[in-house]
Amino acid sequence: MNRNVIAMLVLSALAGLSLWAVELRADAQSIFGRGTGGVPETLENAEARQLVIAVVSPDRDERTALAHAMASMLAEERLVAAVNLGPEMPARGTIDFLWHHRFRLAPPAPEDLSVEGMVAQLHSARTALASVTGVGFGDYLLRDPTGSFARLIDGLATANTSLQSHDGVWQAQDGSAALLFVSFTTEPFDASAVIALADSIRQVGAVDGVETILLGPRVAAAEINAAMTRSSLWVSLAALGLLILWFSWALRSLRALATVMLTIALSLAAATLVVQAVFGWVHVIALGFGGALMGLAVDYPLHLMSHGRQMRREAGRLVMLGAATTAIAFLAAVSSGLQAFVQVGVFVASGLGTAAAASRWLVGGVAETPRVIRCERLLWRFPAKPMIEIAMAVAGLATVYFFSGPSPQLFALPSGLTSDIAAMRQMVSLPSGQYHLRVQGATAEEVLALQAEIAPDLDAAVATGLLGRYSMLGTFLPPASQQLTELPEAEVFAERAAAALSASGMAVQFLDTLLDAYGEAVAAPVVTPEMLQDHADLAPFAERVRFAGGHWRETVRLWEIQDPERLAAAIERPGVEFIDVSSEIADRLGSLQRHVLLGLGIGAAVAIAVLALAGDGTRRALAIGRSIAASLGLTVVILILVGGPLSVFEILALTLVVGIGIDYGIFIGFARDAETQKAAARSVGLCAISTMMAFGVMAQAPFQVLSEIGTAVSLGIGATLVISFGRTRDPGETR
Template identity: 30%
Template sequence: MHAADPPRRAARGVIVLLLWLLALGVLGAYSAWQLRISSDLRAFLPAPRTPLQHLLLRELGQGAGARTLLLAIRTPDAARAATLSSALRARLLASGQFDTVQNGSGGLQQIAAGLLPYRYLLAPTLDTHRFDATYLRSQLEQRLDDLGSPGSSLLKPLLPADPTLETLKLAERWAPRHAPPLRHGVWYADHAALLLLETHAAGFDPDAQARAVRVIEQSYSSLPQHAQARLELSGPGYFGVVVQALTRSTAEHLGWAAGGGLLLLLLLAYRSVRAVLLAALPLLSAALVGTTVLALVFGGAHGLTLAFGITLLGVAQEYPLRLLSHRRRGEDPRVSARALGPVLLLAMASTAIAYLAFFASGVAGLQQLALFTLSGILAAGLSTRFVLPLLLPVARRDAGAQRWLAALARGLTWLPRARAFAALLALAAVFVLLLVPGPWWQNNLAALTPVPLPLLHREGVLRKALGAPDVRYLLVIEGDSAEQVLRHSAAAAPAFAPLLARGTLETLMLPSTYLPPLAVQRARQARLPDRVQLQTALDQALHGLPYRAGLFAPFVRDIEIARTLPLLTPQAFERTPLGGLLRALLIERHGRWFGLGLVGGVRDPAALANAAQATHGLVRLVDLKTETESWVASYRQRILAALAGAALLLIAVVTLGLRRWRAVLRVLAALALALLLTLAALRLLVGALSLFHLVALLLAGGLGLHYALFFERARGADAEERLRTLHATLLCAVSTLLAFGVYALAPLPVLRALGLTVSLGIAANLLAAALLTWPREAPRAC
């Protein structure tokens, strides 16, 4: 090398570094400007294929149960609780974040404002009675008794226009069947004022739910005397907010711990701050290229895609570490990279094939994850191969020239009967997989929830007290039109009446509960008397009763109006203050109409199923827990099938790359053994496996294959190169264990599954590679 070479090399390195940093800056700016981050967790569910699946997917995210928030203002002072409840309700309604805010007040006013003219067509009174003299007399006498009761102040404004109390009947019909008792005009039970909310935001959108929760907390904290009571929140949306915050906090803390440990490890291993900092550039390139590709292809990405993707790019950290460890003392890094190139490209290709399987899953979130990881791995690998060598200084020491490393290499070489030991390990793993009791796969999503148990208990107590809809069971009514759904709903309602009467079912809300079908409205309208008939019947009924003359003229006028009203359609109903309730229950999807029946207080699911069957196909009972678990199971089968196809392609690529059948068998046998050992360990430690374990197994397999490939490469190398290979492999394994091992201690199931699986997989792959691919023959001469 000429004397002028070092200055020219330094100048060229500065130019390359500046250009690289400029390119990364451009990619980062484009990603920040273009990439939209989504938080809708339905992106990680399989794509729906039938109208019912579309409906269930919508209901999981946008249904009333998923959007419900339960609030309790806890204080033994009922009057203060009522004041706070009313003030909070007013502020939340004004915020525009909520479809409904119920606290036991305001129901009659909403009905009077929007639906009062239609009360005789909506209430069921005229199904069994006529407004004749006999019926009116009984009602007017009953009103005299009511006026002497404590609730007379509520009745007096209604009496002139509504002596039969149709408005009150509608309010009771539309309110929860077992609503909490009223104190000072609001729901109050168990020393707390209770509120029931439905957010605009979908339940599967934790960011939007977080905004709604912030509005609640800020609105409450701005109320006078709020400090003298305690606000409690619950519901699926709130749980999503809690879990997201807990996940983010845990990941950040563990990430900082792992990152700090990794940096210290690399500094100790390479003793060069410059080399370690330069080695970070391929990883930064991987992240920015991945986000840029997502922005170009999808226009956006799910937040979990980026969170998992950054973690999965732990695969990419191996590429610069390999180059740093394989540099020979005094040798140009470009020469080292050129020698390392073929096996590095083979490792990249094998990892890329594994992630291609996610494209066949049909799941948008996993397809994003695959694209992010694939593009990131390619960016990290290619920049390590072609760009990083231009910046690295010539190594002053050989990373493999260490006594302990030479001793370890000799121990691995002299390990007796390594293949027989590997066969015994494989046989033991198979026995474990066959004998461990219990199911293989975890389909119960509730078992994966990281929500603290006290919050789940609180949710159950508040939901029961408020009569809120059950989030598990759903009645589905299907039809060609909205009117047909309403007809089916009305025809099926009597089948569930015995359950409500016995208390087996506490609450049932069908579309026809709010809006009867047109035929029922028409029949009720036909039973309304004309003005002359009604006035005659009313005069007879009033005879001898102490009501002043002309008091019920508004009643006569409203009946005359109701006789000529156009029948109420779903479109007209949805324009009223209570329209959101029907909008949540009557849905059009892909040319079909669906009605949803919300149930609460299901004490006997079998009885509910029998009642649904008694409707002769008009109503279908859907157990969302069972449906989603079946969905997850089918989704997993598709992923496993895709992985099987990827495995065949992987075998072909490794065969073409190594071109020696013995070498191919050794590498694939090491991968198979590691997979068996990892699965056996997981079955012993956690029992049933989740989809998170499956994704992590793929990551561990991609990393472990690299160990076998590089150990196989060392078979034809000299003693020094073998030591460099061992140094690089151990460092990659330890750094990966450090990065993922901390996640195995996380309290969150997702992070714990990822950390534990990768940690076990790395250990198993390192052991399998050492047993089956580490060279046993003497190294070739230098």
Template identity: 25%
Template structure:
């Protein structure tokens, strides 16, 4: 192809990529909902796990600690920060211990709901609404007006002479309230001002959590002034933001470094600046194709899908390397691509079969990953086959075509490798048996089901989170009491029946505190029962006149009180829907999960001392103690079993694919043996080092197996022709070095997920390369002698 036609093809290809990139940018919606990477719940406990992780009271709670200055300064900063956050739409609750009295309750109960205070308050459960009780209340108010609290009491008195608002305030206060210092919450040592903030965004919304954290940081910067005080945030949302930022920084650094070194490697390998550019085009095409496929097939693609997808389709960088390394004088790039296509296509199809298992995983995120990877690899391979040959200049180095078969370095390497003993059948079987024995009999658990062991959150932050939860009496993040019913009313009634049991457990020291929705919103049955205890308008007026007989208060002052009671007596019971837009909604919605045909009441526990005793005590009331850790482990275990069965089916399909391509049982076994032995060796090394395997190791094993299959196929493709062997060696050395580089860098990451994949795949690359040489290579027929070390010193790769 002439230079002008090559330039035209390159420009057209780049133009197509730009158009595809624009289309993807217009249609791709990136999602942050981590539940897309959770398996489908199969049990009630697992479903509650998913709901609780996203919407429960613990998942949306951020704990803030201000430290590093004098207590009075910290208290002022706490107050200013709480005021700055209170009106922000990113938060449904901001608490620091201040304004815990009537003003706060008036804000919690807007004017339209204020008459309901007599239905929400437990007062009428123990007191009769008669003249004697009202007289006692009015006498108490008279004394209150002569106290320092007069400024607070006087505005409430006409509508609320019994101070039901303050009764509710006391009932709704945290049961284990932190220490108060200078009017706000502090830790017991008095060194940290504490705040509890509940976000509007769900726990599974990293974007929303990120926005909330940024609002808090900006507000703190404004109240900080010249103070040396510091802000510390803990909680699921804060941790996800911290880990997400660290992951992005590390991925960016590793990606940039890998790109630079990969370009340098290709420049050295092919002695041409065009090679890195040519190698990037199929990979870019595959990446855009993957993004386009998930944009068409799903409502939104998760950010994790994009990150992992580009990692997995990184194997596509091998395709142009094979094409360029196998190019030889006298052979057009089109004929070269045509000759390589059966081998390259077999590897691509086999790799895609492995990722097909993700489509039956039951996890939407993995389905997206499968579509992304299969589309990306397929398009990258097709681009290498049908477009890239048109861009290859066979004589760009002063008219001399590049030929890896003439490289002294390759000849020297092949001569050394040829001296290695072959791995025979017996030796291979012994190696397989030994690896299997190490894998099977290594001490410790084989699988890692504990998701907390994978957390990249620093240990000191986890410890601080535990300390702050203890100080604030925040709910336990592992255990929940669950009541499952048909509707919200039944759930509230069930939690009311459970209340005496919970109070007894608290008195016995089994729990330090608890919180449940019926504490803020009684059931409709309870509200109706309290309505029956409210006197009618005439009776209440007469009762009030009798109570005022010896009081200095005038009866006409209490007309708002009479109106509120009359409204409460006739109003329909308050429901959770009626609380929308009020501070109460945040508390109730987190503890009362409502579906189309079911509802679940949650009881958040703090200071849980004896889970077994709590479980036994609540069981007769239809409640269960949900262990979120155990539920997550069962979810992971069930998903893993399903994935392993799918992988077993994929292995059979892969075997069939290779058989169809090679049509020779000995060649099939020779090509597959390095991949199979590498998998066993990797498992043996991991288990021998005491590493418990997780789902990310499985992904890494699949990726490493695909690489091993490619190495075996191309060594087999070379046959016994020495020049073909050298070209195949050149391609595989460059491919393996490039792959080893990126995954070795990932292995140095502080993120456990990246570390697990990086170290496993890097190990697999080394094993696959060595075993392919020991098993697949054939003895060369004829060929010149290996170069001397002097010749080698004068050569380049």
């Protein structure tokens, strides 16, 4: 049976297995590692499950009606736990819970339990009876002369949004949109399901002159994922089309073309399955490097075919050597310890191994040689090559040292998302995205105690204008120690309450009702966050304190911060940390960059060492290493001078430049005579054109990560080609 047919069968089996078994994920933890809460760690916590929908239209009735329609549609959605369309009265069960636990949640101060305090409260309660809301709440207020219940209800009202509503629907503070606040269920994040839901929402709002804006971590993540997938698909198809055209011309044979394409496809399928088998899932970043793998894997059959049958054996050895050393260079990514990058290492290493083995076996059945492109004419005399190469490498290192720093973000948010965030800030008072407080303790109780401790400082900051407002569970739920405030005996309360009723001109017979209500409230148990979970209206408060990384913690949201440094100084204490998210992200990115840069250095060094051991001697291996260092230096200088600090993905892409540099160096540098060198130059030229085509297309991708990788590799290949084609002497020439 024809080797290509066998390969096709194997490929079909691997592709089928991939479709069945591979689970693709895109979580930030795998990139940043498990952190301390400043960087969005996961899409599974309560905050990440929130979504704000703005229906933008100048016609208030139209947008309000559309918001109603969206709420009806969302009520039927499996992914949606709750939709808040407008002001809602707490459920009767919640009001009863608050009533019974009022002394725990809003303990009365001694003055509230004095006769004067109760007289004042009874007067307020009597006035409140006349209010239109008195029918529902008036009786509660009369039965609690301490005012605890009134304070509790006021506190809840303050915790809620200050937005206005029209026809039961929240309206943006700038009057431009109707707003819906949606909570996802606790089902694990599923990007395609979230995209489908977002599409359904937009479909309801698809009316002339109406714009629907969706803002929430899950929707943003799903849409970035989808944009990246679309971008990758576009790049892959464009690159594939271009390469097929190019190979059809260059290889002159359908069988040779099939051999190259099968090698690429087999290596991608095998790499994906290996990563799935090792990790149980595949990160999109690892799969994204499939493009990079394609750029390398394509080289192996081309090298082999470019060498005539008599040179193919030696070329095969060099291909295996090149694959092994490049795989080692990529495996250095494992040292980062970050799953996404460890996966990249395993993905590329296993893919290259497969590509090298497959190409050797498949090319064995191909007699045709590629069209002759006289690349040997590009070989040039490079005077003082070692010195200049060292100078280029040093220039690269110096540029990294002096002009580089952590890039401000892992990748830029799509422009649509940043403009949506800006628009939403005009519509609703969003908490600061840059600053928050992290309150952390060994128990939830400790977190609440710390919050009770900082509350006066935060209130003072609000009073002096340092802070607009803040929101934390502790505002609503005091720690147990404060809930157990000592309250007067029933007899003492009865005496004071009777005096208060009498002084207020009220029926003293009502005292029995007051005493019953007092006794029940005194006997109520201490409220824990878990108890709030039983009430849909209160559960969102409780979910804000959560267990993560061995601690209980809450991210306290802050609004309108005027002077971050002064605020931090006023608040910080053991267990309470003022977080500047942007500097935390910069620290993490800096650390990530150092990890990846170190991995690149170690990988390159180990690859050269292996080359020295397995190749034709240390001197040649070092010469190749020097050329690679020079190529990297030149690429880095251009990237930094043109585009600023290197991104993590650019550094990772440079690992590919190391791999390609080793390949080119092996073939050009290990050529023993003029004939071999001519064949090597032709094969390297053919490979370089092919790889630059693939990465040149990637550089045009609209998604930043892909365009960065494409640009870095294209530049790197150009530099590698120029430097590796530069000769100090002809083969066989002696010093």
